Amino acid sequence: MKILVTGGAGFIGGNFIACALRENRADEIVCMDKLTYAGNMHTLSGALKDPRFRFYRGDIACKKDVEEVFRKESPDAVINFAAESHVDRSIAHPSVFLKTNVSGVGVLLDACRKYGNVRFHQVSTDEVYGDLPLGGKGDAFTEDSPLRPSSPYSASKASADLLALAYSRTYGLPVTLSRCSNNYGPFQFPEKLIPLALTHILRGEPVPVYGTGENVRDWLFAEDHCAAIRLILQKGEPGRVYNVGGRCERSNLEVVRALISAVGKGEYTFVADRPGHDLRYAIDPSFAESLGWAPKVPFEEGLQRTVAWYLSHEEWWKGILDGSYRAYNKEFYGSKR
Template sequence: MTTWLVTGGAGFIGANFVLEAVAKGIHVINLDALTYAGNLKTLDRLQDNPDHLFVHGDIGDRDLVTRLLLEHRPDAVLNFAAESHVDRSIDGPGTFVQTNVVGTLGLLEAVRDYWKALPAEKAEAFRFLHVSTDEVYGTLGETGKFTETTPYAPNSPYSASKAASDHLVRAFHHTYGLPVLTTNCSNNYGPYHFPEKLIPLVIAKALAGEPLPVYGDGKQVRDWLFVADHCEAIRTVLTKGKVGETYNVGGNSEKQNIEVVEAICALLDVRRPRADGKPRRQQITYVSDRPGHDRRYAIDASKLKNELGWEPKHSFEQGISFTVDWYLDNQQWVNDVLDGSYRLQRIGTDA
């Protein structure tokens, strides 16, 4: 049986990936530190499933990682573990450096030593896949897209920490020969997304009748990628990707933030109308912009399409409709998340 060690597998993208991997017959060792964004309730359907073992721990705990590697002998390690919210990185950059840089370094060291001791055939097949972000490339003007050769120019503590982790992964390949793969994705959305991020935040506030905060003029552009498409892309890169290469993953769905918010409002007006019958777009409120807010991201994923045969299956219209329906059907999951310290308040204002 194929075994994968997945780090950060109780977070948004990682949990979606784990759920699909186990459903496909992969044996998954799931290591997660369960910070505020990690949620075991997301993995409820895997309770008592022998193909899923959850381990509470940190990727920077080298002794723990080494033990897991030696006990379970995974065929691949997939690193989703990261602090990932720009606003939180503004308020507390140190946590991002500790997890995304120091933690990734510890993980790489443990994996390198495990890989070097593998029998030749197993070592040849082994892979370390690092999941990263398009934010490492900085910001774009009105035209152009990020390619795998776009120079790194991170503009937030979050993206700077992810850029550093990408460089470490590359260095471990070129210095030690570790068989690595890196993916840089655009903005993900879909089920199980922690509600500090734009789409689940707007859904939650819209249902609560609260103002819907839009940063600046709302015309910042993102390329939206449905999380199930991203998970398929990662599996494709893992099985078909060329060792040492980077692959950009995008959804071919560029939208301004204000367009995303208005689309959510329109869907909720049909599915869950306000008691007074008024359109929810009236709840939109423009607020001061995020410090250092990148204006536009756009991914050129042609390398992934042309070399490995992947492209997204969901349009934004399909994905956002499914996502709104999922949140409407899973309000208990949202309420359980919001029982913690985060109550939909704005963060990232320290700058």
């Protein structure tokens, strides 16, 4: 099987490619990525040495870029990880979220139709459901929960979900969706909570925590998310949505304290809250579990593995903080590898 992975130079896509090649899960992987600030070719350094892997720099919102890859590669399946993914950036600059996260998905869906009804999997988020009150129990979101996105980011992801499901219903395109909770693990850009906290702790700076740190997220190790996506691609029912989560709710403050304890040093400071900050996410992953999936990495183990990775890959995250990764990315502009 040849899989086109869009957004593979980012966090979860990069983990997906590394796992798929390591576990011989795909005959060939083609990655297409625009290399925005969130894309990092160092993340793909292992894959680039593998003859089963090819990289194209391209924009999912550009029909010409997308069709060129489809024509040259004829993928059997597309997994779309490409997105603008940071809520704070969506509050500051919403328009690029509409272009990539909505129009980009439309361009991919059209290409899947045009080039032979290609199997399409959209990687979505639990944030499309909005938030839940703090302190609730047994009220996790199911696939039938209403969509109530709070931020421009989550609204753009919800829009893409509806578009993908409409292509399934109207054109019979074989589409599946996964809506996952917060991921963590190696290769995560240090603007998201866990790598942000870790890189502050490792540089001896206090970790900024929004509000009072009481907001609750459900956490899943990225490799477990990738395993769920692979299974949905193989066994998922077209036209269906699968919630994916770790059944692992933690407040932001609990997460930061656990990181400080794992590193053995560090402190935090409270900062002004994010506007419209979602209080709590909780997801019911029973439907994905019915396919035979379950998270394998408990939170404490995943956190230890993540801390160990950031400790042993200083050059990766320091290259982001000092901006030098952008120069390396430029070597891949305009070329196919």
